[in-house]
Amino acid sequence: MKISEIIKVLNASIACGEAYIETNIERGFASDLMSDVLTLDTDKMILITGLANMQTIRTVEMADVQCILFVRNKQISEDMLKLAQEHNMVLLQCKYSMFNAVGKLYQAGLEPVY
Amino acid sequence: MEFVYEVEGGDFTKAGNASSAVKKTLKQLNVNPKVVKRIVVALYEAEVNIVAHAYNGTIKVTINSEHIHIVLDDKGPGIPDIDLAMQEGYSTASSKVREMGFGAGMGLPNMKKNVDELNVSSEVDKGTTVEMITYL
Ligand SMILES: Nc1ncnc2c1ncn2[C@@H]1O[C@H](COP(=O)(O)OP(=O)(O)OP(=O)(O)O)[C@@H](O)[C@H]1O
Ligand SMILES: [Mg+2]
Numbered sequence: 406m407k408i409s410e411i412i413k414v415l416n417a418s419i420a421c422g423e424a425y426i427e428t429n430i431e432r433g434f435a436s437d438l439m440s441d442v443l444t445l446d447t448d449k450m451i452l453i454t455g456l457a458n459m460q461t462i463r464t465v466e467m468a469d470v471q472c473i474l475f476v477r478n479k480q481i482s483e484d485m486l487k488l489a490q491e492h493n494m495v496l497l498q499c500k501y502s503m504f505n506a507v508g509k510l511y512q513a514g515l516e517p518v519y
Numbered sequence: 520m521e522f523v524y525e526v527e528g529g530d531f532t533k534a535g536n537a538s539s540a541v542k543k544t545l546k547q548l549n550v551n552p553k554v555v556k557r558i559v560v561a562l563y564e565a566e567v568n569i570v571a572h573a574y575n576g577t578i579k580v581t582i583n584s585e586h587i588h589i590v591l592d593d594k595g596p597g598i599p600d601i602d603l604a605m606q607e608g609y610s611t612a613s614s615k616v617r618e619m620g621f622g623a624g625m626g627l628p629n630m631k632k633n634v635d636e637l638n639v640s641s642e643v644d645k646g647t648t649v650e651m652i653t654y655l
């Protein structure tokens with residue numbers, strides 16, 4: 406599923422990375438535990454999280470994940486945005502809860518990691 | 520090649536700066552991206568552990584054609600039972616650390632999984648040393 410489709414399904418807004426919205430994403434992983442994210446070895450993955458801080462961005466930088474969806478309108482700070490842009494990441498925000506956002510993406514065909 | 524970084528305990532805004540710098544260097548040296556990921560995931564976990572659990576520390580990274588050798592040395596409370604700390608799910612992380620997204624008790628097992636050799640030694644009330652070796 407392309408990032409542009411994820412945006413459509415969730416009515417999401419895009420905070421940075423407009424240039425990469427045609428990138429293909431195959432799997433989704435939802436977690437607020439960064440060490441959990443760091444156990445994964447999955448390409449073309451989107452992280453769905455309610456944790457919006459610098460460590461979220463650092464974690465996906467280390468894990469080679471390109472796209473993050475923040476649920477429940479979690480705010481993205483200037484520092485987060487700067488770091489994400491530096492690493493060509495796509496940051497999305499949606500108003501849905503984690504449960505709702507994950508359900509909608511699953512229904513739309515996004516595969517789980519496990 | 521040798522690099523040294525300072526890490527300050529408690530400062531989550533800077534946690535990961537050293538790992539990020541090492542990642543950049545390894546990429547520039549054209550190390551296989553899969554290998555780079557494994558090394559920096561392990562290093563990042565160890566760097567966050569200093570920030571989360573210790574007072575301050577240093578990271579020394581030595582790179583040559585055969586291996587990447589990383590030593591993290593901190594001043595802090597130390598680890599009383601290393602075997603216990605190595606178990607998945609064991610964590611003494613504070614609520615502040617949990618709010619930052621850490622404290623799952625997965626860091627040390629994660630490091631073990633991602634490097635060829637992991638040695639942890641510690642002295643209570645003094646500090647902890649984590650050594651990680653990855654052969655190229
Ligand atoms: N540098 C350190 N100094 C003191 N104690 C440490 C240090 N590193 C780890 N520990 C102890 O070992 C425990 C387990 O560490 P580990 O990295 O596996 O989990 P965590 O840091 O608690 O959570 P996570 O890494 O999943 O975010 C910690 O909770 C802490 O008690
Ligand atoms: Mg840890």
